[in-house]
C-alpha cells in the first residue's frame with residue numbers, strides 16, 4: 001500500500017510567494033559558492049543536499065489524501081483543494097472514456113475538507129461513480145450547499161457522474177475497495193471522525209482535525225486503542241503543544257508533541273505530521289519536523305517511531 | 319517524582335522567595351502526584367506572600383501532562399495575584415520546553431537566585 005498526499009495544509013489553502021522563492025534561491029546560491037558544476041548530475045546531487053525547505057516546498061493545498069492499494073476502485077480521504085490536481089491526474093492516467101469508481105472518506109464537512117469537490121474533474125464525466133462515505137448525517141446537504149447559488153456556477157444536480165452518499169455509524173467495520181475501514185468520533189467543532197484502514201496486512205490511521213485533551217485519561221486510552229500498532233498515523237499537528245492547551249484550546253486541533261506521545265504509547269511505526277498551519281512557511285515546517293524527531297528521541301521508551309511531515313505530492317510507501 | 323522545599327532565598331532587596339526542588343520524571347504515571355504535591359505551595363502563593371520558585375534541576379524529563387500541570391499552576395497563581403517562576407532546567411527539559419513552546423508561556427530562569435532577584439522586586 002502507498003499513501004499519496006495531494007493536500008496537506010490546514011484550514012485554508014496557501015500559496016508560495018515570490019518573496020519565498022527569492023529567499024530559497026538566495027539560500028541555494030549562497031550554499032553553491034566555490035562549487036563547480038560540470039554535469040547535470042552534479043547539480044542534482046547539490047540540490048538533493050540542500051534540505052527540503054530550500055530545494056522544495058510543503059505546498060499549500062488543503063486536505064486530500066489518496067490510499068493506493070492496487071484495487072481497481074480508488075480511495076480518497078477528504079476533498080480539500082488537493083482534490084483538483086488529484087482529479088486531473090486521474091483523468092490524465094485513465095482517460096475520460098474509462099469510467100472509474102472513487103470512494104471518498106470524509107473526516108468532517110468543514111470547508112477546507114470539501115472545497116475541492118466542485119473542481120474534481122471526474123464528477124463532470126458521465127459514467128464515473130463517486131461514493132462519499134461519512135459519519136455526518138448532513139453530508140449531502142454540505143456538498144449540495146457549496147454548489148448552490150450564489151456560491152458556485154454549476155449546481156450539484158448538473159454533475160454528470162453518479163454521486164452517492166453513504167452515512168455510516170462510527171466504531172463499525174465497513175468493507176470498501178478491498179479494505180476494512182472504521183471511524184472514530186474525534187473532538188472538533190461540529191464533530192470530526194478519524195478513519196482506520198486495513199488492507200494487505202497494513203494499517204493506516206487518518207486522524208485529522210482532532211483535538212486531544214491532555215488531561216482526559218479516558219480519551220487518551222481510546223485514541224491509543226484506535227492507533228494501536230498502526231503502520232502509519234496521519235496526524236493533525238497544526239499547533240504547538242503550548243498553543244493547543246492555552247490560547248488555542250478548544251480550537252479543535254492538536255500538536256506534534258501529542259502526536260509523538262500517542263503514537264509511542266500505541267506502538268505505531270510511523271507518524272506523519274499533517275494539516276500544517278497556514279501561517280507557517282517551509283522553513284518553519286521543516287524546523288517543526290526536526291524538533292518532532294528530537295522529541296521522539298527524548299521521549300522514546302522502546303521501539304523508535306519514524307516521523308515525517310506530509311507535503312503536497314509526497315508518495316509514501318508502507 | 320518528588321518535591322522538597324529548600325530554604326527560602328533572599329533577593330538583593332532583602333525580600334525572600336519560597337523555593338521547591340522537583341526531581342525525577344514527570345510523565346503520564348507521575349503527573350497526578352506532581353499536581354497533588356504542588357497544590358499546597360500554589361494555595362499559599364498569592365498577593366502579598368513570598369513568590370514561588372520551582373527549581374527543576376532534578377527533573378530528567380517532562381511530558382505533555384506535566385507541562386499541563388505547570389500551566390494550570392501558573393493560571394491559579396495568576397488568579398491569586400501571586401508570582402511564580404521556574405528555574406534551572408536540565409538541558410533535555412529545556413529542549414522539551416522549546417519544542418512544545420512552553421518557553422513562551424512560562425518565565426524560566428537559569429538559576430533560583432536569578433528567579434528570586436527577578437520576582438522579588
Ligand SMILES: [Zn+2]
Pocket residue numbers: 010011063110112113209275
Ligand atoms: Zn481542517
Ligand SMILES: [Zn+2]
Pocket residue numbers: 108110188209252
Ligand atoms: Zn475542521
